[in-house]
Amino acid sequence: MNKVTNPDLPLPTPRSHDADELAASILEKLIYQVGKDTIVAKPHDWLRAVILAIRDRVTDKWMESTRKTYEAGSKRVYYLSLEFLIGRLLRDAISNLEMIDAINKALAKLDVNLVEIAGLEPDAALGNGGLGRLAACFMESMATVDVPAYGYGIRYVNGLFRQEIADGWQVELPENWLAHGNPWEFHRRESTYEINFGGKVDIIEEGGKEPRYVWKPAERMMAEAYDTPVVGWRAKRVNTLRLWSADAIDPILLDKFNAGDHIGALQESTKAETLTRVLYPADANPAGQELRLRQEYFFSSASLQDILRRHKQQFGDLSNLPEKVAIHLNDTHPAIAVIEMMRLLIDIHDIAFDEAWDMTVKTFAYTNHTLLPEALETWPVPLFERLFPRHMQLIYQINAKILLEARKQKGATDEAIRQISLIDEGGERRVRMGNIAFLGSHSINGVSALHTELMKETVFYNLHRIHPDRINNKTNGITPRRWLKECNPGLTRLIRDVIGDEFLDDTEKLKALDAFAEDSSFQERFDAVKRENKARLSNLIGERLGTRIDPSAIFDIQIKRIHEYKRQLLNIIEAVALYDQIRSHPEMDWVPRVKLFAGKAAPSYHNAKLIIKLANDVARVINSDPAVRGLLKIVFIPNYNVSTAEVMIPAADLSEQISTAGMEASGTGNMKFAINGALTIGTLDGANVEMRDWIGAENMVIFGMTAEEVEAARADGYNPRELIEGSKELSQALSAISSGVFSHDDPGRYADLIGGIYDHDWFMVAADFDAYAAAQRQVDAIWNDRTAWNVKAIRNTARMGWFSSDRAIREYARDIWGAL
Numbered sequence: 001m002n003k004v005t006n007p008d009l010p011l012p013t014p015r016s017h018d019a020d021e022l023a024a025s026i027l028e029k030l031i032y033q034v035g036k037d038t039i040v041a042k043p044h045d046w047l048r049a050v051i052l053a054i055r056d057r058v059t060d061k062w063m064e065s066t067r068k069t070y071e072a073g074s075k076r077v078y079y080l081s082l083e084f085l086i087g088r089l090l091r092d093a094i095s096n097l098e099m100i101d102a103i104n105k106a107l108a109k110l111d112v113n114l115v116e117i118a119g120l121e122p123d124a125a126l127g128n129g130g131l132g133r134l135a136a137c138f139m140e141s142m143a144t145v146d147v148p149a150y151g152y153g154i155r156y157v158n159g160l161f162r163q164e165i166a167d168g169w170q171v172e173l174p175e176n177w178l179a180h181g182n183p184w185e186f187h188r189r190e191s192t193y194e195i196n197f198g199g200k201v202d203i204i205e206e207g208g209k210e211p212r213y214v215w216k217p218a219e220r221m222m223a224e225a226y227d228t229p230v231v232g233w234r235a236k237r238v239n240t241l242r243l244w245s246a247d248a249i250d251p252i253l254l255d256k257f258n259a260g261d262h263i264g265a266l267q268e269s270t271k272a273e274t275l276t277r278v279l280y281p282a283d284a285n286p287a288g289q290e291l292r293l294r295q296e297y298f299f300s301s302a303s304l305q306d307i308l309r310r311h312k313q314q315f316g317d318l319s320n321l322p323e324k325v326a327i328h329l330n331d332t333h334p335a336i337a338v339i340e341m342m343r344l345l346i347d348i349h350d351i352a353f354d355e356a357w358d359m360t361v362k363t364f365a366y367t368n369h370t371l372l373p374e375a376l377e378t379w380p381v382p383l384f385e386r387l388f389p390r391h392m393q394l395i396y397q398i399n400a401k402i403l404l405e406a407r408k409q410k411g412a413t414d415e416a417i418r419q420i421s422l423i424d425e426g427g428e429r430r431v432r433m434g435n436i437a438f439l440g441s442h443s444i445n446g447v448s449a450l451h452t453e454l455m456k457e458t459v460f461y462n463l464h465r466i467h468p469d470r471i472n473n474k475t476n477g478i479t480p481r482r483w484l485k486e487c488n489p490g491l492t493r494l495i496r497d498v499i500g501d502e503f504l505d506d507t508e509k510l511k512a513l514d515a516f517a518e519d520s521s522f523q524e525r526f527d528a529v530k531r532e533n534k535a536r537l538s539n540l541i542g543e544r545l546g547t548r549i550d551p552s553a554i555f556d557i558q559i560k561r562i563h564e565y566k567r568q569l570l571n572i573i574e575a576v577a578l579y580d581q582i583r584s585h586p587e588m589d590w591v592p593r594v595k596l597f598a599g600k601a602a603p604s605y606h607n608a609k610l611i612i613k614l615a616n617d618v619a620r621v622i623n624s625d626p627a628v629r630g631l632l633k634i635v636f637i638p639n640y641n642v643s644t645a646e647v648m649i650p651a652a653d654l655s656e657q658i659s660t661a662g663m664e665a666s667g668t669g670n671m672k673f674a675i676n677g678a679l680t681i682g683t684l685d686g687a688n689v690e691m692r693d694w695i696g697a698e699n700m701v702i703f704g705m706t707a708e709e710v711e712a713a714r715a716d717g718y719n720p721r722e723l724i725e726g727s728k729e730l731s732q733a734l735s736a737i738s739s740g741v742f743s744h745d746d747p748g749r750y751a752d753l754i755g756g757i758y759d760h761d762w763f764m765v766a767a768d769f770d771a772y773a774a775a776q777r778q779v780d781a782i783w784n785d786r787t788a789w790n791v792k793a794i795r796n797t798a799r800m801g802w803f804s805s806d807r808a809i810r811e812y813a814r815d816i817w818g819a820l
């Protein structure tokens with residue numbers, strides 16, 4: 001028998017956290033693991049040695065945490081996410097181990113520069129945007145609040161593409177984050193599972209018994225585990241991020257099946273490796289290709305097999321699965337896990353259908369991230385049937401059960417029944433992943449109060465009526481370690497100086513800063529920190545782009561995925577209007593402003609890519625016009641990622657959160673800015689609504705239509721043309737762009753983009769323009785009263801504590817997972 005733990009064998013003495021011993025460890029790693037002499041070691045070698053030495057210290061805590069969970073028989077949380085946008089890990093690990101002083105002393109002794117080597121660590125971009133970053137913040141917070149958890153995802157060889165800007169256009173290049181290896185991970189060659197696709201299902205009838213279904217797959221491959229330990233604040237606990245990589249079945253085994261077909265074996269191996277090669281670069285849009293569906297099943301199946309194996313090994317059988325296991329679906333991407341669980345319970349573990357369904361629903365929970373109807377995942381039935389013949393049978397069987405029960409309900413109309421079905425029968429028949437995730441879960445949560453209410457009224461209207469107890473809200477959060485303490489050491493030092501250390505363990509303790517908001521000497525110090533952060537960003541931009549920006553101007557920043565609903569276009573059009581105004585009224589006292597943009601567009605998203613080109617075209621014209629020199633500047637910073645966000649956010653005066661109301665589920669960028677003392681200009685959308693409740697409306701600049709007004713306008717046949725003609729500033733700015741003022745080389749470049757605003761303006765750019773422009777002048781007025789500005793900025797930092805992902809995770813653990 002394999003023993004999971006042997007309490008008679010104690011863990012080794014933990015590695016020392018003392019600076020001298022750390023220096024000795026780093027040196028030892030350099031020599032014996034990297035295999036380099038100090039006289040030839042390159043910065044990359046030192047980075048590897050440092051990571052390995054730090055990883056040892058993390059591993060000590062990891063062993064301890066794992067033992068503790070096992071011995072206490074605690075419930076484990078499994079967070080399934082197709083994306084984990086974790087960024088760099090070294091600074092996070094050092095900070096959470098509280099080894100900053102030790103590492104600085106150790107590296108000083110070794111004559112190695114920490115900043116230099118830390119900057120070489122690749123930014124692990126295994127995600128597109130907010131959804132993936134949320135998963136990363138949640139991993140850190142689960143460790144911090146001591147929830148035993150595993151994150152499960154895919155180890156993409158190529159993460160999100162690297163963006164370059166060439167002549168103003170986005171160019172996508174492969175991001176090879178594993179080029180120098182990944183010293184953080186442990187390759188678990190022993191933790192492999194077989195993953196199957198295609199083929200057929202045999203039915204085995206034995207007299208008197210339920211028939212058995214045996215899946216005879218056409219394709220077989222292996223999932224291999226790679227583990228990265230994730231350390232919580234003050235090393236309270238270390239959890240596991242387990243990422244799966246696809247591989248061909250061991251050739252020796254394959255030979256047995258393929259009767260020595262070596263070419264066949266080779267093809268299989270390429271096919272397997274292709275599966276986990278790339279992350280789909282679409283954000284808030286389903287990728288729709290077969291490979292994506294295969295990825296979804298691949299990692300769901302591997303994770304479930306792993307979960308059931310671990311549970312059986314510890315508890316003997318599966319009868320107490322829902323008491324000891326909580327499985328969370330981060331969006332519908334892993335929704336097929338619900339069906340895979342049914343298959344494993346019924347076909348492999350011999351559990352009856354009704355009992356298996358009951359166990360599944362008690363175990364699963366699902367987070368919805370978008371209401372955009374075009375973003376709800378569905379798959380054609382024939383494709384699903386071809387890849388997963390057994391799962392398709394189970395879907396029909398589950399659907400029959402669900403529809404039968406639904407029909408028994410009072411007032412169940414045919415339309416309501418059609419809406420809750422797992423299969424969309426209108427037109428080409430499609431499997432609805434949202435309905436599978438909803439019906440297979442005991443909890444369905446939205447990510448902000450507004451989004452959750454809209455979920456009940458729109459996408460899940462009928463499902464909510466049948467299961468009114470299932471939908472609940474869990475407003476998103478961000479980890480204050482990465483997004484305050486590590487990215488803004490100056491502000492952190494100042495806060496500690498004034499209110500002490502408590503906020504480091506309980507972010508809501510930042511409230512104590514409120515008492516200093518009116519204190520002029522504190523205001524000066526707060527302002528000085530912002531100035532330093534702005535100078536740091538200016539220098540970076542000078543080095544990277546050769547553009548000079550003045551740290552005394554307002555830094556007005558919009559960084560996020562480029563998407564029409566996020567309305568970078570509204571921001572650019574306002575910049576053009578402001579440019580006109582400054583030139584027409586040079587005598588006025590304009591507030592100097594730098595508008596900074598960064599963000600990637602999905603490679604197939606034509607308008608989003610055109611918006612990037614427009615930002616760059618407008619920047620070129622404005623930045624070279626002496627008439628606005630020192631007053632207005634536009635900068636587009638290429639290759640937005642976690643590390644870029646970490647330098648830009650602490651330097652922001654103004655945070656642009658201007659999505660069309662009702663379309664941004666939560667936003668988390670909004671939270672990162674506000675906690676770092678930026679004022680928000682924003683719509684009443686997503687978590688902005690709750691931020692206003694916490695921060696106070698007087699400390700933000702809210703403008704524009706509400707979600708209800710947007711819906712009403714759309715329903716009433718909204719006429720943008722009329723509105724545009726009524727606004728002189730807007731019509732001038734739109735004509736300038738569409739007539740080629742910013743694109744002499746191709747005057748018609750923006751005709752269609754701007755034409756869309758005249759024609760339908762789905763994202764209400766015209767409807768919100770005047771309110772937005774007025775709000776920007778209100779920002780200028782506040783800026784001119786520096787005391788007023790600083791008071792508001794301080795109140796933002798003081799009142800954002802609730803938006804910590806620790807709070808969010810405590811709510812999940814208590815209300816959804818039963819794990820605290």
Ligand SMILES: *Cc1c(COP(=O)(O)O)cnc(C)c1O
Nearest residue numbers: 129130560641642645667668669
């Ligand atoms: C926080 C974050 C996001 C999400 O930003 P939103 O403004 O909420 O869309 C996206 N990408 C990165 C790198 C982030 O850090």
